[in-house]
Amino acid sequence: MKKLKLIFILIIMSILVSSCDTGISFNGRVIDKITNQPVAGVKISVKDQYCSITDSLGSYNFHKFHYGYLGFTEILFEKKGYKPVYFNLDSPGKKHFNEIIKLEKSEGNDSFAIDQKYVKAMFYFNRYVLTLFGLFTFIFVCVKKKISNRVYWLFGILLVNLTFYFSITDFNLVKFLFLNGPVYLSFWSYNPYSLKIVIPTASFLFWVLYFFKREIVIKGSEVDYDVPTSTLKIKDKEKNYKSTLVEVFSGTIWEAELVKSMIEDAKIQTYIKNEIMGTLNPWWVAPGGAGSVTVVVSSLDYEEAKKVVIDYEKNISQE
Numbered sequence: 001m002k003k004l005k006l007i008f009i010l011i012i013m014s015i016l017v018s019s020c021d022t023g024i025s026f027n028g029r030v031i032d033k034i035t036n037q038p039v040a041g042v043k044i045s046v047k048d049q050y051c052s053i054t055d056s057l058g059s060y061n062f063h064k065f066h067y068g069y070l071g072f073t074e075i076l077f078e079k080k081g082y083k084p085v086y087f088n089l090d091s092p093g094k095k096h097f098n099e100i101i102k103l104e105k106s107e108g109n110d111s112f113a114i115d116q117k118y119v120k121a122m123f124y125f126n127r128y129v130l131t132l133f134g135l136f137t138f139i140f141v142c143v144k145k146k147i148s149n150r151v152y153w154l155f156g157i158l159l160v161n162l163t164f165y166f167s168i169t170d171f172n173l174v175k176f177l178f179l180n181g182p183v184y185l186s187f188w189s190y191n192p193y194s195l196k197i198v199i200p201t202a203s204f205l206f207w208v209l210y211f212f213k214r215e216i217v218i219k220g221s222e223v224d225y226d227v228p229t230s231t232l233k234i235k236d237k238e239k240n241y242k243s244t245l246v247e248v249f250s251g252t253i254w255e256a257e258l259v260k261s262m263i264e265d266a267k268i269q270t271y272i273k274n275e276i277m278g279t280l281n282p283w284w285v286a287p288g289g290a291g292s293v294t295v296v297v298s299s300l301d302y303e304e305a306k307k308v309v310i311d312y313e314k315n316i317s318q319e
Contacts, residue, residue, distance in 0.1 A: 024073060026089060027061040028099035030054050039103055042079045048192040072175065074193045077101055084112065086167040086193055088174050114168040114195050123190050126198045134161075137203040146219040153217075156202030165194040245271070248305045249295040249312075256293040263308050268301045 030042045038058025045051050046062065054060045072090040082103040089096055134157055141153045158181045165175035174194055209216045248270075249259045256272050263270045273294045297305040 024050070024062065024064045026073075026075075026096045026099065027059070028097070028101060030058045030060065030077060030101045030103060033102040033104040039079060039082070042077055042082075042103065045076045045078070045193075047074050047190070072191075074191050076169075076193045077103065079103065082106055084169045086169040086174065088194075090175070112168045113171040114166065116168060116192065119168060119192060119195050122195055122197065126196060130161075130198055130200055134158075134200050134203050137200075137206060141206065148217055148219050153202065153206055157200070157206070160200075160202040162199040162201050164197045164199075165191065166197070168193050168195060171195075244299050245296045246299045246302050247273075247294045248297050248302060249309045251293060253293045256295050259295050259309060259312055262312060263295065263297065263305050266304060266308050268297060268305050268308075270295055270297045270305065272296075 024046060030039045031037060032039055038054075038056070040054055040056045040058060042054040042058070042060075043051065044053065044060050044062065046064070050062070050064050052060055052062050072088060075087040075089065077085040077087065083106045085101055085103060087099075087101065138154060138157050141147055141150060141157065147153065159179045161177075161180045163175075163177040163180040164173060166172065167174045180198065206217065210218075248263070249256065251259070253272075260270050260272055273296050295309075
């Protein structure tokens with residue numbers, strides 16, 4: 001119930017943030033960078049949705065009300081014979097009113113530094129691939145048992161997505177966001193004049209820790225027996241050390257199975273070694289084939305396991 005309540009609260013927050021209407025208003029003049037003369041007929045595009053043109057004095061005046069969340073306001077100034085200029089109203093030092101835009105002659109090269117097809121491809125990659133990745137991670141953290149700091153991980157997955165914006169005109173970094181959520185804020189907004197690269201940092205960090213340092217994200221202890229390398233890794237909240245696997249008993253397969261069962265009844269983790277080869281070709285494993293199947297335990301549990309084996313051997317000898 002608590003999980004469902006938390007998910008409901010996060011969804012409501014996302015809807016509220018994503019349902020904002022936006023007013024766009026700015027003006028200024030466009031001049032030649034060398035001559036400082038006004039440039040008329042400059043096309044002014046706002047996020048590929050609205051358009052205006054400078055007058056004979058190079059002046060522009062734009063007012064528009066946009067329904068829904070627009071993201072940050074990107075503006076592109078274009079005219080044949082001049083290099084296009086990227087302008088972002090949200091950048092530090094940029095003014096909404098009486099801004100002077102200087103255009104530089106292109107000398108035959110007025111193309112963009114980044115092709116807009118890559119901008120659109122990255123937009124769809126962010127919107128669908130990364131959103132699905134984030135959604136999968138979010139649901140996994142919600143339903144997986146014994147996740148440490150679950151609430152922090154959920155908020156991190158929703159918010160900590162590093163986002164970089166590079167201008168298509170000169171490939172300069174024009175904006176950086178540390179907090180940016182999928183489905184809302186500027187994660188899903190289309191910015192036609194900048195290449196948006198999103199790194200779902202919290203989601204990536206969670207999976208790296210889950211696969212390589214699981215004890216950090218999963219509560220309780222975890223025992224990982226690596227039989228081929230004869231190394232036992234025991235991980236616990238309060239412990240982080242290694243112990244070797246040691247042989248505690250050797251015999252036939254049915255004897256080994258019986259001893260293994262008795263040791264496990266004593267709450268000791270144990271494994272059978274050479275189970276298949278010791279049964280099919282015992283002389284390949286041990287001289288004469290005697291004691292070809294062995295029971296191994298952690299060196300930390302050897303003393304307790306050995307007591308069980310001694311009791312077993314006593315009972316066998318008495319019979």
